[in-house]
Amino acid sequence: MTTVKPILLAEDNPRDAELALAAMEEQHIADKVVVCHDGAEVLDYLYCRGIFASRQQGNPVVVFLDLKMPKIDGLEVLKTIKNDVNLKPIPVVMLTSSREERDLAQSYALGANAYVVKPVEFQQFIAAVKELGVFWGVINEPPPEGSDPIE
Amino acid sequence: MEWFTHWSIERRVLAGFGLVFAGIVVISAISYRNTAVLIENSRLDTKSHELVQLLGSVGEALGAAESGHRRYLVTGDESYLTSYRTVVEQMPEYLRYLRSLTNERAEQQARVATLEQLIASQLAAEAGAIAQREKHGYEGVRHLALAGAAKNEIEGINRLMTELDAAEQRALYDRVAQSAGSTKNTIALLGLGAFLQLVLLASVYFLIHHDVAERRRVATELQSRGELLQAANKELEAFSYSVSHDLRAPLRHIDGYAALLSKAAGEALNDKARRYLQTISDSAKQMGQLIDDLLVFSRMGRQDMLRTTVNLDQLVKTVLHDLRLDLQGRTISWTIHPLPNVSGDPAMLRQVFVNLISNALKFTATRPETKIEIGAVRRNSGEAEVFVRDNGVGFDMQYVNKLFGVFQRLHRNDEFEGTGIGLANVRRIIHRHGGRTWAEGAVDQGATFYFSLPLARSLK
Numbered sequence: 001m002t003t004v005k006p007i008l009l010a011e012d013n014p015r016d017a018e019l020a021l022a023a024m025e026e027q028h029i030a031d032k033v034v035v036c037h038d039g040a041e042v043l044d045y046l047y048c049r050g051i052f053a054s055r056q057q058g059n060p061v062v063v064f065l066d067l068k069m070p071k072i073d074g075l076e077v078l079k080t081i082k083n084d085v086n087l088k089p090i091p092v093v094m095l096t097s098s099r100e101e102r103d104l105a106q107s108y109a110l111g112a113n114a115y116v117v118k119p120v121e122f123q124q125f126i127a128a129v130k131e132l133g134v135f136w137g138v139i140n141e142p143p144p145e146g147s148d149p150i151e
Numbered sequence: 152m153e154w155f156t157h158w159s160i161e162r163r164v165l166a167g168f169g170l171v172f173a174g175i176v177v178i179s180a181i182s183y184r185n186t187a188v189l190i191e192n193s194r195l196d197t198k199s200h201e202l203v204q205l206l207g208s209v210g211e212a213l214g215a216a217e218s219g220h221r222r223y224l225v226t227g228d229e230s231y232l233t234s235y236r237t238v239v240e241q242m243p244e245y246l247r248y249l250r251s252l253t254n255e256r257a258e259q260q261a262r263v264a265t266l267e268q269l270i271a272s273q274l275a276a277e278a279g280a281i282a283q284r285e286k287h288g289y290e291g292v293r294h295l296a297l298a299g300a301a302k303n304e305i306e307g308i309n310r311l312m313t314e315l316d317a318a319e320q321r322a323l324y325d326r327v328a329q330s331a332g333s334t335k336n337t338i339a340l341l342g343l344g345a346f347l348q349l350v351l352l353a354s355v356y357f358l359i360h361h362d363v364a365e366r367r368r369v370a371t372e373l374q375s376r377g378e379l380l381q382a383a384n385k386e387l388e389a390f391s392y393s394v395s396h397d398l399r400a401p402l403r404h405i406d407g408y409a410a411l412l413s414k415a416a417g418e419a420l421n422d423k424a425r426r427y428l429q430t431i432s433d434s435a436k437q438m439g440q441l442i443d444d445l446l447v448f449s450r451m452g453r454q455d456m457l458r459t460t461v462n463l464d465q466l467v468k469t470v471l472h473d474l475r476l477d478l479q480g481r482t483i484s485w486t487i488h489p490l491p492n493v494s495g496d497p498a499m500l501r502q503v504f505v506n507l508i509s510n511a512l513k514f515t516a517t518r519p520e521t522k523i524e525i526g527a528v529r530r531n532s533g534e535a536e537v538f539v540r541d542n543g544v545g546f547d548m549q550y551v552n553k554l555f556g557v558f559q560r561l562h563r564n565d566e567f568e569g570t571g572i573g574l575a576n577v578r579r580i581i582h583r584h585g586g587r588t589w590a591e592g593a594v595d596q597g598a599t600f601y602f603s604l605p606l607a608r609s610l611k
Contacts, residue, residue: 013400019407068396077176097399099446120399120439122407 006034007137008060010042010077011095011110012069019122020064020095023129029137034060035116041074042081046087049124059090065112067096075106089143091136095129164358171351176345182525184335192326195255199323202252202259206316212238213270213308213505217299220277224284224557232281239274246270261319266598272307273301321538384453390447398442406435413481430451441558444572456496460607463490466497467525470504477512481521488526491535492607499580500604506573507539512565513541514598522597534586535606540599545592554590577602 007029015034022074024030036042042065044050047116048057063081067074074094081087093114094107116132120126158166216238222231246267253259280300283290294301299305409432413425420428467487471478493500508523515521524540546554546561555558555578560571578588581602592598 015404016400017406019411022411069176069461084323093255098398118399118403120402120406120409120442122403125403125407126410 003088005032005058005061005142007032007033008036008042008045008063009131010036010039010063010065010069010074012037016066016118019125020129023126024133026041026126027130027133029133032061032137036069039074039077042077043072046081046090054087059087061091061142062140062142064093064095067094067098067107075103075110078107078110078112091130091140091142093136095132166352168351171347171354174347175344175351178340178347178352182337182340182344183416185340186335189330189337192330193594196313196323196326198252198255199319199326202249202319203316205248205252206246206319207311208308209249209270210312212245213305215276216274217305219300220281221296221299222301224280224495225289225462227284227289227488235277235281242270242274253315256318259315261307262311262315262318266308266315267303269307269311273304276301276304281398302542322573341452355469387449387453391446394442394446399439402435402439402442403544406432406439409435414542441570444570445557448572448576448579449575451499451502451583454499456499456583458494459497460492461497461500463493463527466501467504467508470508473504474508474512476507481512481516482519483512483515483521483523486522486524486526488524490525490527490537491529493535493604494607495584495604496580499583503577503580503602506577509596509599510573511539511541511543514545514562515541517544529606530603533606534603535602536601538601540597542597542607545594545596546590546594547594551590551592557560574600 009017009020009022011020012036014139017037021030021033021035024033032077034045038047042063045052045055046059048055063109065074069077071074074096078092078094080091080094083139088111089115091117093110094103094112095118096103097118104115117134118127174443181513210587216235218233219233219235219238222228235341246263249263249266251262253263277300280292280295282319285297289296303320410430413428416424440442467490471485510524511523512521517524520542522542524538524541526538528538544562550561553561555574557575558571560569562569574588577600581588581604584601584604586605588600588602590600
């Protein structure tokens with residue numbers, strides 16, 4: 001492993017982003033995290049365009065996706081990712097405040113790999129983000145880059 | 152007419168229809184009777200006409216007999232007797248006919264009887280004269296030849312026949328007058344009947360039209376109300392979604408930054424400052440809990456409900472199993488009576504038992520020995536009354552109405568924890584099942600919570 005694959009965090013609320021980063025810092029994985037502030041930015045990152053045109057090629061190890069975001073919302077981003085053969089293997093974890101059944105059902109129907117409700121309590125929130133970061137960023141083996149079909 | 156205005160519309164309609172119907176029945180009966188009279192009169196008229204005709208024939212026949220016998224008396228020519236003999240032969244037949252035509256009127260019959268005697272005596276007198284002529288020749292009957300043998304009888308007969316005829320004509324005239332009146336009457340009544348039937352028909356049309364229009368109006372209104380309700384429901388859903396998503400974020404931030412501050416400032420903070428930070432964080436958590444409870448409460452109200460047979464015995468066993476962690480380190484004596492099968496939503500009813508049993512456990516925590524009893528009374532009205540009884544701190548009956556309210560609490564938070572949503576959820580779920588909830592208790596005497604549910608149909 002010469003390059004560290006990044007964790008992509010899609011979070012429109014800067015405070016939530018900061019809290020999540022604070023949690024990941026404790027696990028020393030914060031430097032791997034790329035933060036996007038809306039759905040359009042997430043897609044720009046994944047397709048290496050706009051402000052991410054010159055970034056290093058390759059998919060993130062995991063995408064943490066908020067549901068409610070400006071421009072393009074989480075469900076739409078999820079749909080785009082899971083309908084693209086190159087992006088499809090990326091694990092997507094929905095990280096949201098909503099525990100509405102409808103959101104859960106729609107997310108899984110569109111191919112989300114996990115669904116996590118952000119706890120109100122900070123200690124629990126930290127615990128959740130830590131575990132997620134460690135599991136998806138360190139423990140879980142991502143799909144091999146070479147096997148990605150190339151258009 | 153005051154009584155009439157107090158009647159319901161159905162009663163008025165019924166009364167109106169009854170009146171019109173009775174009117175039609177009376178009119179039909181009178182018309183039937185009138186028509187029967189007309190038919191009877193026409194039968195009697197036929198008879199009268201026949202009688203008048205017959206009287207003419209009888210008169211002619213008698214005249215022929217009389218003139219025949221007189222010619223014979225004068226001439227002695229036997230051929231003149233032919234018509235006389237024919238009349239004598241025919242007379243019984245004529246008389247029988249005469250009797251039958253007058254058999255319904257006594258006065259005419261009396262006349263006919265007299266007439267018969269007179270005719271018999273006329274014919275007898277004439278027969279006597281004829282015999283005299285044969286025996287003694289013209290000279291023997293000379294005194295009779297001009298006037299005829301039965302001059303007296305013939306006068307009587309003519310008078311009687313005139314009487315008979317006049318009486319019959321009178322009867323005819325009377326009947327014609329009666330028939331004309333009756334016909335007029337019938338026509339008027341039939342007109343009235345037709346009018347009443349038209350009224351009836353018009354009322355029926357009006358009622359049906361009114362009914363259909365009313366139904367259509369109600370259907371339209373129901374539909375528009377349904378649409379309004381659906382819109383309101385959608386709005387409520389959007390509201391609770393936004394509550395669930397947007398209200399939680401700032402709370403998370405408050406708690407999160409309080410924790411970060413406490414970590415960053417570290418040793419620099421004194422105890423007081425640390426306590427303030429702790430309070431901020433506790434309040435944020437409490438509000439988070441309140442929001443979660445409120446969301447559950449709102450979901451209980453709009454969630455689709457299942458209707459199946461629920462085995463309450465099994466349900467209580469599962470709930471106790473799920474609560475086993477809360478039971479650790481407690482001395483509890485359970486009394487669980489057999490429970491009936493009810494009709495309802497298993498997940499919702501499970502929530503009811505979780506809330507009631509958790510409450511019972513919570514409010515008995517200060518007791519050295521906890522006693523909890525669960526049972527049911529079956530009512531014949533297809534309903535079961537279930538109760539959960541404990542020997543806990545109980546409550547003052549004067550606050551019983553507050554027990555099932557949203558966020559209503561009878562205890563301070565430092566006595567017993569909770570947001571006050573549990574019993575509100577119980578009431579909401581039971582109401583959606585068509586049941587009732589109530590409670591009994593006294594301070595320090597324990598509490599009993601009751602709810603009623605419809606029994607499962609198969610076991611009624």
